[in-house]
Amino acid sequence: MQTIDAIKARRAVKHFDPEHAFSEAELQILLSNTILAPTAFNIQNWRFVVVKNSDLRKQIREVAWDQAQVTDASLFVILCADLNAFEKEPIRYWKEAPESVQAIMLPAIDEYYRDKPQIQQDEAMRSCGIAAQTLMLTAKSMGYDSCPMDGFDYEAVGQLINLPKDHTIAMFVAIGKGTKNAWDRPGQLPLDEVVITDKFA
Secondary structure, X not given: OOHHHHHHHOOEOOOEOOOOOOOHHHHHHHHHHHOOOOOHHHOOOEEEEEOOOHHHHHHHHHOOOOOOHHHHOOEEEEEEEEOOHHHOXXXXXXXXOOHHHHHHHHHHHHHHHOOOHHHHHHHHHHHHHHHHHHXXXXXXXXXXXXXXXXXXOHHHHHHHXXXXXXXXXXXXXXXXXXXXXXXXXXXXXXXXXXXXXXXXX
16 A cells, blocks of 8 residues: 555554464564654654453553443553653664764754753653554555554552553554444645634734
8 A cells, every 4th residue: 555545544443353364474573663753863763562361452442431442452562651751771772873963863862862851851742642643554555454642540540550650541543354444534624724824914
């Protein structure tokens, strides 16, 4: 499927075949493409909790407004971010770059994030949002449906997955074989309402 076709075809599908399972090869394609999503300074701060345990999924569903996608999707991912990824061996993010580039980027990473919790949090949300869309478009290109999700108790989910103190949860993404089409698009705003040239009036 062409990228533009995948963008147009992707919808938030909420009903999945609970008997369908991805092959390991399909999971590899989905996740290896997702980690090609961009992150600032290439810090790759996203962390993908793939929940396979059925009992754990049921527990998460209980604190997620009983949304059936949690238990029925073939792939259920909790997108998290490491808020302190910037300081955890940052050389890893630039190991293939020339030393002259490393000498510029490594201090810049630290200066940008150090002692700036709001920037760390904002960056986590941006990174996970881009990764989520990459994951969903990859799924659609493979013929699968997906649903981006909030509507859950973040603290309770964090406890269930043993979320580290320096991590944050951004959202869920459920992927699988849809059994019911999404509603028709309920109403797109026109371009001239959402696109501003140069400045707001």
